[in-house]
Amino acid sequence: MKNISVIGSGTMGNGIAHVYAQSGFAVNLVDISADALARALKTIEKNLDRMVAKERIDEATKNSTLANITTHTDLKTGVANADLVIEAATENVDIKLKIFRDLDAFTKPECILASNTSSIPITKIGAATNRPDKVIGMHFMNPVPVMKLVEVINGYATAAEVTALVMETSKKLGKVPVEVNDYPGFVANRILMPMINEAIISLFEGVAGVEEIDTVMKLGMAHPMGPLQLADFIGLDVCLSIMNVLYEGFGNPKYAPCPLLVNMVTAGYLGVKSGEGFYSWNHGTKELIVSKQFKK
Template identity: 65%
Template sequence: MKQIIIIGAGTMGNGIAHSFALHNFQVSLVDTNPDSLNNALQTIDQNLSRKVKKELIQPLQKVQALSNIKLSSSLKESLKEADLVIEAITENLEAKRSLFREIDQFCPSHTILASNTSSISITTLASVTKRPKQVIGMHFMNPVPVMKLVEVIRGYETSDATVSQIMSIARKLDKTPVEVNDFPGFIANRILMPMINEAIYAFYEGVAGKEEIDEVMKLGMAHPMGPLQLADFIGLDVCLAILRVLYDGFGNPKYAPCPLLTKMVTAGKLGRKTNEGFYVYDKA
């Protein structure tokens, strides 16, 4: 695979672009918002500079990586020679379905279509395309340049050949791919989100303060970050969206989002991205 198209220049999209470009893939980062594209390139530049400073990469590697990235606001043009398309837009089913329907029309027949979704059904996304055997989940962890895991999600019709290609390309990025089947939340978020939700319930019910809850999990379970701090890092809106996918998908009340989480998202307290969630953060 040579031509990688990443749609969505947000936190995940720019991190994925960073990883591919650093490993000498030609990357087109596509977003309809020019400001998002420019901010993404600036973020990639800063993150690569940090790696140079820590002597993790050579200065020439940074220069080469940046030269491997092309910014584009034209989706149709970008898709003409795509070998792999990775969707990294907002975690919204209808938005993703609409995008997959569109990219399926403009990509060459050999192109694999991947989603970075953290919970939405790959089978559902594949169903709006004419190439369900070539649709797969490629769930990177945040921050992408640092985290090794890639959940590779096999949809109902995803072919063995597609899975094999994606597992191979993930390893070329120096990632560790783990194959899972297409169920709500896959593995990472099916386990993580109920834990975060339970931590929110514990805070909501007054079992302990937020700092105390986070401290118990950090010291008692050797977690690098407490669950409430992690929720702020992920984004409370994202946590809520994933819990709703789990609740709708399984119909099990154990996945019902805590009322406090719903209230905070409604109030616009989304965590680090808004400088306030369970904790208050200094403005960047």
């Protein structure tokens, strides 16, 4: 595989485009918004500059990486020659199914179609196409240029040779691919999200405060950041969506999202993206400041 198309130029999409381009692949970055594509290229260049400053890459690698990326606002044009398409659009099942129906129509028959979804079933996505054997999940972690893991998710009909090729390609990026099967939350979010939800329940029930809960997990369990801070970074709306997928998929009350999480999302407290979650993110400092609603 030489030609990669990435659908969506947000945080995950531009990160995926970055790592493929840096590894020598020709990348088409596709988004309906020209402004979003311009912001994505600036983000990639900024991240490359940071890598140059830290002497992780040289200037020539930075320039070749940027040269490997072409932007498109037309989906059909952007995927016409793709060997592999990675969809990184918003985590909305209807949007994703529409994209995959279009990809099925616009790409070469042999093209592999992958989704970066963190929770939507790959089998369901594959069923929207005429090539479910060539549909697979590639769940990259944020920030993509830094995090080594790629969760490779087999749909019910995904062909073994497709899985093998995606695993091999992931290794060429310097990533560590882990093969999992298509059940709600896969592995990463099936374990992570209930932990985050339990931290929110502990806060909701008054067991401890925001800083106390996060400190226990950072110092006691060697987590790089506490679960409430991590929830703010992921986006509380995303956390709620994944918890609902787990709850609906397993029908087990242990996956029911905490009422506090539901209320915060309803009120627009989404974490970093909205400027306020469990912490305040509009303070212009690296210091963590607990959101005023949780201050004692």
